Amino acid sequence: MLRTTALTKRFGGLTAVDSVDFTLDDRLTSLIGPNGAGKTTFFNLLTGALEPSEGSIELERSEEWVDVTDHTTFETAQFGVHRSYQITNIFPTSSVLENVRIAQQAHSDDSWQFWRNVNAFDEHYERAHEILERVGLDRKATEPAENLSHGEKRQLEVGIALAGDPDVLLLDEPNAGVSTEDVDDIRGIIEDVATDHAVLLVEHNMDLVMDVSDRIVVLNQGEIIADGKPETIRGDPEVQDAYLGGYEPGDLERTEGVA
Numbered sequence: 001m002l003r004t005t006a007l008t009k010r011f012g013g014l015t016a017v018d019s020v021d022f023t024l025d026d027r028l029t030s031l032i033g034p035n036g037a038g039k040t041t042f043f044n045l046l047t048g049a050l051e052p053s054e055g056s057i058e059l060e061r062s063e064e065w066v067d068v069t070d071h072t073t074f075e076t077a078q079f080g081v082h083r084s085y086q087i088t089n090i091f092p093t094s095s096v097l098e099n100v101r102i103a104q105q106a107h108s109d110d111s112w113q114f115w116r117n118v119n120a121f122d123e124h125y126e127r128a129h130e131i132l133e134r135v136g137l138d139r140k141a142t143e144p145a146e147n148l149s150h151g152e153k154r155q156l157e158v159g160i161a162l163a164g165d166p167d168v169l170l171l172d173e174p175n176a177g178v179s180t181e182d183v184d185d186i187r188g189i190i191e192d193v194a195t196d197h198a199v200l201l202v203e204h205n206m207d208l209v210m211d212v213s214d215r216i217v218v219l220n221q222g223e224i225i226a227d228g229k230p231e232t233i234r235g236d237p238e239v240q241d242a243y244l245g246g247y248e249p250g251d252l253e254r255t256e257g258v259a
């Protein structure tokens with residue numbers, strides 16, 4: 001679906017992403033690592049928000065690899081790569097439905113002429129409702145987005161990313177700041193969207209990561225130090241040393257302290 005070859009990003013003398021060879025397939029993949037490991041920088045390279053210092057990014061389109069290394073965020077999104085944001089990206093006074101509809105319309109071919117085409121307008125609303133149902137927010141469709149709880153805003157963020165009809169979905173800490181009661185909702189949404197999108201998840205909640213991931217990639221100081229199934233990663237001494245620090249399932253407080 002997506003692959004990077006020797007992908008590198010330097011900020012002055014600091015190498016934040018260091019010659020990363022990575023392929024995202026249809027397994028639900030999580031990218032973990034300590035603060036400053038390079039996860040956000042890697043996401044920003046994948047979406048075109050940052051220009052790599054070296055290396056390439058390719059996307060698989062109709063069984064061919066297309067080089068998207070030097071494309072802008074907008075162009076990369078048109079190729080089917082979308083992300084949710086750690087910092088919320090919603091219009092607070094617009095309704096929940098409008099937030100998704102606007103995002104959806106912005107990515108569709110008729111974005112500049114929707115007012116000429118009533119059918120297209122209705123289709124956007126219909127599709128926006130479908131997306132809201134998927135992220136568990138259809139019952140809140142008419143509410144201003146600012147009325148949502150923190151957890152619901154994270155759900156809306158995923159809805160906004162889905163609105164671009166992505167092939168590849170990059171989820172940036174969808175669980176950050178979410179209350180314990182809402183974790184199961186987010187978990188369900190991640191698992192659901194992974195059924196028909198290639199998903200790369202950045203998340204510090206290790207219980208969630210270990211539970212939902214088919215594959216975990218560990219980044220440390222800009223380099224991949226491990227790549228495998230959750231049970232393999234959990235037992236990897238280098239990962240334990242760099243990040244997990246003796247993590248056991250349910251041992252969240254300790255992991256968050258390490259992160």
Ligand SMILES: Nc1ncnc2c1ncn2[C@@H]1O[C@H](COP(=O)(O)OP(=O)(O)OP(=O)(O)O)[C@@H](O)[C@H]1O
Binds near residue numbers: 034
């Ligand atoms: N725009 C920038 N200019 C200079 N240095 C940067 C910039 N962005 C990131 N860095 C540095 O690059 C390194 C990787 O940062 P990055 O934010 O990618 O890590 P991260 O794994 O996402 O961390 P966190 O888990 O805290 O979000 C850090 O040392 C950071 O200070």
